[in-house]
Every structure is written in C-alpha cells, then in structure tokens.
Amino acid sequence: MSLIVDSALEAIRLMASGDARxxxxxxxxxxxxxxxxxxxxxxxxxxxAWLVQxxxxxxxxxxxxxxxxxxLPPVIVGLVVYLLLSxxxxxxxxGWLFTPNGMIVAQTVLITPIIAALARQTLDDAQLEYxxxxxxxxxxxxxxxxxxxxxxxxxLLIVLLAxxxxxxxxxxxxxxxxGNIAGETRVMTxxxxxxxxxxxxxxxxxxxxxxxxxxxxxNALAQxxxxxxxxxxx
Amino acid sequence: MSDAAQxxxxxxxxxxxxxxxxxxxxxxxxxxxxxxxxxLGANGAGKSSLLRLMNALLDPSSxxxxxxxxxxxxxxxxxxxxxxxxxxxxVVFALLARRxxxxxxxxxxxxxxxxxxLAPLAHRYARTLSGGEQQKLALARAWALxxxxxxxxxxxxxxxxxxxxxxxxxxxxxxxxxxxxxLATHNRGxxxxxxxxxxxxxxxxxxxxxxxxxxxxxxxxxxxIAYLDA
Numbered sequence: 186m187s188l189i190v191d192s193a194l195e196a197i198r199l200m201a202s203g204d205a206r207x208x209x210x211x212x213x214x215x216x217x218x219x220x221x222x223x224x225x226x227x228x229x230x231x232x233x234a235w236l237v238q239x240x241x242x243x244x245x246x247x248x249x250x251x252x253x254x255x256x257l258p259p260v261i262v263g264l265v266v267y268l269l270l271s272x273x274x275x276x277x278x279x280g281w282l283f284t285p286n287g288m289i290v291a292q293t294v295l296i297t298p299i300i301a302a303l304a305r306q307t308l309d310d311a312q313l314e315y316x317x318x319x320x321x322x323x324x325x326x327x328x329x330x331x332x333x334x335x336x337x338x339x340x341l342l343i344v345l346l347a348x349x350x351x352x353x354x355x356x357x358x359x360x361x362x363x364g365n366i367a368g369e370t371r372v373m374t375x376x377x378x379x380x381x382x383x384x385x386x387x388x389x390x391x392x393x394x395x396x397x398x399x400x401x402x403x404n405a406l407a408q409x410x411x412x413x414x415x416x417x418x419x
Numbered sequence: 420m421s422d423a424a425q426x427x428x429x430x431x432x433x434x435x436x437x438x439x440x441x442x443x444x445x446x447x448x449x450x451x452x453x454x455x456x457x458x459l460g461a462n463g464a465g466k467s468s469l470l471r472l473m474n475a476l477l478d479p480s481s482x483x484x485x486x487x488x489x490x491x492x493x494x495x496x497x498x499x500x501x502x503x504x505x506x507x508x509x510v511v512f513a514l515l516a517r518r519x520x521x522x523x524x525x526x527x528x529x530x531x532x533x534x535x536x537l538a539p540l541a542h543r544y545a546r547t548l549s550g551g552e553q554q555k556l557a558l559a560r561a562w563a564l565x566x567x568x569x570x571x572x573x574x575x576x577x578x579x580x581x582x583x584x585x586x587x588x589x590x591x592x593x594x595x596x597x598x599x600x601x602l603a604t605h606n607r608g609x610x611x612x613x614x615x616x617x618x619x620x621x622x623x624x625x626x627x628x629x630x631x632x633x634x635x636x637x638x639x640x641x642x643x644i645a646y647l648d649a
Contacts, residue, residue, distance in 0.1 A: 318500040320476045322516045323489030332512075336503050418505055418544035 192390030199391055200398075207392070211399060214372040217285050218353035221292035222300075225352075226345055228293075229301035234334060236301075237308040238326045248305065254298030259291075263361030266291040270362065283364040288372070291358040296348040303344040311337045339411055346407055350400055373399070426485075427452045427568055427599050428473055433482030435468060435623075442468045444623045446482070450601065452567070455594055457614035457631065458603040461646060465623040466603035470494065470570045473601065487568050490517055493561035497573040499553040501545040506537055506556055509545050513560045531563035535589050551582025558589045569598045575606060587613060607647070611635060619643045 199207045232251075236244055268274050270282040270290070281287040311333050319329040334341070356374035363370030365379060373396040380389035428450040435443040443465050450456055458466045471477040473486045474494045486492070502509050510531055514524035532538045535555045540548065545556060554574055561569060571590065575583040583606075590613060594600050604610055610617060610631065617634035619627040621642040627634060638644050 315500060315502075317471075317476055317494070317496065321474050321489065321492070321494040322513055324516055328516065332502075339503075415544075418542060418547075 188387060189390065191387045193394060195387050196391035196394040196398075200395060207395065209368065210371050210373055210376050210392075211395060213285060213370075214353055214374070214396070215399060215403075217288045217359070217372060218292060218349055221289045221296060221352050222345060222349040224289065224293045225297040225300050225348055229297050229348075230304055230334070230341070232301045233304035233308055234330045236305045237312055237333065238330045248302075251298050251302040251305065255302050257295060257298065259295055259355050259357035260361065262295045263291055263358030266294060266358065267361050282362065283366060283370060285363070285370060288359045288363040288370060291362045292352040292355060295355060295358055296352050299351055300344055300348040303347065304341055307337050307340045307344060308333050311340075342407055342411065346404055349403060353396070353400060424451050426450055427454075427487060428601075429483075429485040430472070431483045433472065433479040433484060435472060435477055436480045442477075442623055443472065443479075446472075446623075446625055448618065448625065448628065450599060452599050453594075453597065454599050454616055455614045456599075456601045456616045456618060457610035458601060458618045458620060459605075459607070459610055459634075459646065460620035460626075463622075464620040466620055467497075467572050468623070469618075469620065470572050470601060470603055473568070474570055487566075491567040493564045493566035493569050495554070495557050495561055495569070495571040495574045497576050499557035501548075501553060501556060504545060505542050506545050506548070507532065507541040509556060510560050510563050514563055517564065527563045531559040534562055534592065535559035536585070549582075551578050551585060554578060554582065554586055555589065558586060558593075562589065562593060565596075566598055569593055569600045571600065571602045571604075573603055573605060575604070575609060583609070607635070619646070621646075 236248060266287065267282065269276045270279065270287050271277055272282070279286070281290065308330070312329070315329070315333065315336065319332065324332065354374065356378055359370070359372055360375050360378065363372070363375065365371050365375040371379075373392055377389045377392045377396070380386075380392060426449040428448065430446055430448045433443060433446045434441065446465075446469065458469055460466050468477055472479065472484060474492055475484075475486070475489060476494075502512055504512065507528055510528040511524050514527055515521070519527070529538070532541055535558055537552070537555055537559055540552065545553070548556060558574070569590075574590070575586050578586065587609060590600060590602070594613075600613070602610070602613060614631045617627070617629060617631050618625055619634065619638070619640070619642070621640075626640045627638060627643050634643070635647070638647055
C-alpha cells in the first residue's frame with residue numbers, strides 16, 4: 186500500500202515539477218503512437234471500407250487474416266521490423282533502426298490489423314441496418330460506404346482510440362526497434378521497463394500513472410469532440 | 420382502371436426463392452398510375468417481399484418485373500431507418516443522394532417538413548424522436564422525393580392511434596398529389612380507409628386481387644375469409 190501511495194506522490198511530484206526527462210519521454214510517446222495511429226487509420230479505414238463493399242472471393246480470407254493479426258505478438262512484430270530496418274535488411278538504407286521512425290513503423294504494423302478488423306465489423310453491422318435504405322435511395326456501393334463511414338464516425342473514433350491505446354501501451358516492439366536510447370527513443374513504456382529492471386518500483390509505477398493520465402486526457406478530448414458535435418442538435 | 424393503360428408496375432410470373440424456400444410463387448400483378456393498393460395477408464405471406472421486389476431490393480429467381488427506377492420510387496419501412504443526423508439532414512441527404520442541387524434540396528426539405536408537421540423539430544437529432552415522429556420523418560423523406568410509386572411496408576405498425584392518423588393523413592395527401600401507393604398492412608381498417616384495391620396473399624401467392632369494397636364485403640377464397648374473420 187505504501188508503495189502505491191509513494192508512487193502516486195512521485196507521479197504528482199514529477200508532473201508538478203514539469204520534470205524535463207518525463208516531458209521528453211511523454212512527448213515522444215504521444216508523437217510516436219499518435220503518428221502510428223494516423224498512418225494505421227489511413228491504411229485500415231480504406232481497407233475496411235473496401236472489405237465491406239467487395240464481393241471478391243478474397244474477402245473472407247482477408248477478414249480471417251485481419252482478425253487473426255489482432256493477436257500479433259509485439260515482440261514478433263518488433264523482430265520482423267528490426268530485421269527489415271537493420272543495415273542488411275531490405276529497408277536498411279532508410280536508417281530508421283533505433284529511431285522514432287522505426288518505432289512508428291513497428292506500432293503501425295501492430296495496430297493496423299486491429300483498426301481494420303474492428304472498423305470492418307463496425308461498418309458491416311451498420312450496413313445491415315442501412316442496406317435497404319441505401320438500396321431504396323439508389324445509392325451506389327461507394328456512396329453507401331462513404332455514408333456508412335460518416336454514420337459510424339463515433340464508433341470508428343472509439344476504434345481509433347483502441348488502436349492508439351494499444352500502441353502507446355506497447356513495449357516489446359518499440360524496445361526492439363527503438364532500443365530505449367535516452368533522449369532519442371525512450372518512451373513511457375520502455376522507461377517503465379527500465380525503472381523496473383533497476384528496482385525503482387515507485388518510479389516505474391509513477392511513470393505508469395502518468396501514462397494512464399495521458400491516455401485519459403486523449404480519451405477525454407475525443408469524448409469532448411463527440412459532445413461538441415452533438416450540441417448541434419436541439 | 421383500364422387494362423389498356425400503361426401500368427406503372429408489371430410483374431409477370433415471378434418466383435423468388437432463398438435457398439430451398441420459396442418466398443414468392445408465380446406472382447403476376449399490374450398496377451396502374453394513381454392506384455391505391457393494399458397488400459393484406461398473415462405474417463410470412465410475402466407482403467414485404469412483394470414490396471421489396473418492386474423496389475429492386477429483391478431479385479426475382481424467375482419471371483419479369485417492370486417498375487419505376489429507384490429514383491422514381493420511395494419505400495417506407497415498418498421500422499423507420501434514420502441516419503444519425505438531424506431531422507432536416509435526413510431529408511436533405513435523400514435529396515442530395517438523388518443528385519438534387521443543394522439549393523433545391525434545402526427548399527424541398529423545408530416544404531416536406533412543413534407538410535409532415537415536422538418543421539418545429541427540424542434541428543432535433545432524428546433518433547431521439549418518438550416512434551410516430553420517426554415514421555413521419557420517413558414519410559417526409561419520401562414526400563421530398565416526389566415518387567411516382569410509394570411503397571409503404573406496415574408504416575403504422577406499433578404506433579399509437581394519433582400517430583396512425585397522422586401517418587395516414589400524409590399518405591392520403593401523397594396519393595392526392597399523384598403518387599401511386601402500395602401499402603402492406605395488417606390493419607384492415609387502414610386498408611379500407613386508404614385503398615381502392617386489395618391484393619390478398621398467402622404462402623407467397625396472390626390469392627385475391629380485387630377492388631377493396633369487393634374484398635371486404637365478399638371475399639372468395641377460404642384463406643381470405645379466415646383472415647377477415649380472425
């Protein structure tokens with residue numbers, strides 16, 4: 186109990202003092218995971234939209250594959266991305282190993298299937314509800330998909346938040362690809378892992394509380410955006 | 420109505436099957452412009468399927484269907500399907516989907532909402548309306564599209580009497596405006612009030628197709644007699 190209290194006090198002290206090291210690590214966490222979420226959304230949402238409207242024979246295997254890839258182990262993703270980005274790998278020329286860019290790649294690979302699979306299911310469910318209406322209004326398949334994306338915007342926002350949450354809480358892949366280099370690639374989760382390995386449990390827990398706070402703020406901002414949009418209605 | 424007049428809907432020897440089950444069997448109908456047709460029958464008789472067939476939401480397994488293009492039809496569902504937008508935006512969306520210009524869409528939407536007594540609720544979130552108001556919104560959306568053929572699938576099921584009356588008034592006005600209406604309903608009183616012709620269905624087949632007065636005073640088939648006596 187005392188450890189948790191000490192950790193909470195340490196977390197408050199770190200945030201109140203504007204600890205430069207903490208701010209740097211927190212900023213990098215948000216930047217890496219936020220960028221990965223945006224890139225993953227740009228890939229996953231069109232993929233989900235295509236899956237919803239296609240009658241192609243590859244639809245079913247792709248859906249199964251995406252659903253299965255939601256369980257991708259981060260260390261395996263980290264290893265594969267490490268091999269791709271390593272000097273002798275096919276993407277070695279980019280020089281992204283042990284850089285935030287490499288971490289963004291790893292997190293993007295990790296959360297794209299999650300966002301695509303959940304968005305596909307969300308759109309499929311909505312399509313069941315709207316299919317007859319769209320048919321009776323004579324909408325084309327792509328008009329229908331565009332409307333579905335708009336109609337499910339709040340659900341899709343939750344899907345994106347789930348992706349962001351998965352990314353920012355991930356440690357295995359960013360540790361392997363980023364290397365946890367202080368001032369370069371150290372993010373909240375790798376910092377927590379480091380503090381734990383040093384036996385600084387209170388400090389590790391404090392960082393964990395700050396990480397939770399970051400996620401809480403991001404979710405609160407999303408909820409505020411939803412509420413603000415809802416105010417347009419009487 | 421003269422058989423020589425050009426029908427707005429011509430269904431000839433249509434079968435519809437799903438898997439091994441037959442939904443519609445050898446259905447043939449001619450509906451002429453301006454007719455008000457009630458489709459009656461027990462649950463599972465094929466009423467909704469017939470409407471969906473006319474609206475091209477259902478493909479015939481065999482036979483031939485000639486009906487107005489989707490842009491000239493509107494379908495009202497038993498449970499109104501409304502977008503997660505304001506009342507007004509639901510109507511505007513339907514008009515824009517049919518490539519109406521924004522100016523015209525706005526003007527027609529105002530007219531449709533006024534006609535359906537929804538103008539005061541124009542900026543309400545559509546899904547927070549009562550059941551009757553939601554159905555009125557679905558009708559306003561149809562009204563705005565000025566369909567040649569209006570298909571209404573049990574539009575007043577589960578509505579309170581006042582809401583039923585309001586919906587019927589709007590349907591009546593749309594008929595007076597020149598729309599041909601095909602109304603699937605369980606409500607015999609409603610069929611008497613609104614329809615000039617009754618198509619009675621049982622087990623996916625058309626059992627009787629006569630003028631409304633004849634159907635309600637002297638039904639011929641045992642199925643129709645049993646239905647009316649129930």
